[in-house]
Amino acid sequence: MSKKIPWTTEDIPDQGGKSVIVTGANSGIGFETARFLALHGATVIMACRNLEKGQAAADQIRSQNPRGQVILQRLDLADLASVGQFAENYLAEFDRLDILINNAGVMVPPYQRTADGFELQFGTNHLGHFKLTGLLIDMLQSTPDARVVTVSSGLHIFGRINFQVLNSQRSYQKMLAYCQSKLANVLFGYELQRRAAGSGGFPISIVVHPGFAATNVQRYNPLFRMLNPILAQSQAMGALPSLYAATSPEIHGGEYIGPDRFFGQHGYPRLVRSSPRSYDQDLARQLWEISEELTGIRFNK
DSSP: OOSOOOOOGGGOOOOTTOEEEEETTTSHHHHHHHHHHHHTTOEEEEEESOHHHHHHHHHHHHTTOOSSOEEEEEOOTTOHHHHHHHHHHHHHHOSOOOEEEEOOOOOSOSSOBOTTSOBHHIIIIIIIHHHHHHHHHHHHHHSTTOEEEEEOOGGGGGOOOOGGGTTOSTTOOHHHHHHHHHHHHHHHHHHHHHHHHHTTOSOEEEEEOOOSBOOGGGTTOHHHHHHHHHHOBOHHHHHHHHHHHHHOTTOOSSOEEEEEETTTTEEEEEEOOOOGGGGOHHHHHHHHHHHHHHHTOOOOO
């Protein structure tokens, strides 16, 4: 990172001509990410499960007279058929994809299953984004300088991938399941970068975490909601690592970006280290292979 500190939204380069997908763009960090990219000229596809909330968010961005276009499309990451339909619609309408931001997620809900029978957090936070990226990988590879940004969490450090009970209700502990899904995000982002680098092309892959930001993803956790007024930074600050990873010319792929203050929970984006477990390449390959089996998606080698 350059010596200029801190990096802020004023440092976002012109995004004119770029096409960007932001999942979960109707609220929280996804909304702020979409808003600033549109303000800087990008065509932003807001990929949202709830179209009513998505429309309200899109209208709010448009009211700020962005230089870029804002387009709302439905995407339910907890339903692989919806992921497939979204990708099909995008590929039919657009001829490039400069930035894919895998942002949407759920956090510590009661035990639930996705439409395809997966535990909700692993199925939504990891498998849905895995399939989405796989369906769009050819277009990403054909777009010069394309990027994939995957939003994880600092809580991934407590995560372990238990392949034997990925979908078990009996062994379900909601916080551990969340940490597992966020570790899966990091492992996926790093493995995607290794595979892209091995093929000598794009996209480059970056993993980020927002720190402690007040968003509605915490609605199932009363402790986090209680701490928000005391400890949390704003949604806009939480979006800075995603925006930096998506737009900075200093990014080359394989980085992990998070806030620079208060033990990585507040502040401006900088290069940080993820957990030792997240750098386990054998674990990442095993997760990749199982994710291909579960989603039916095979990335090009």
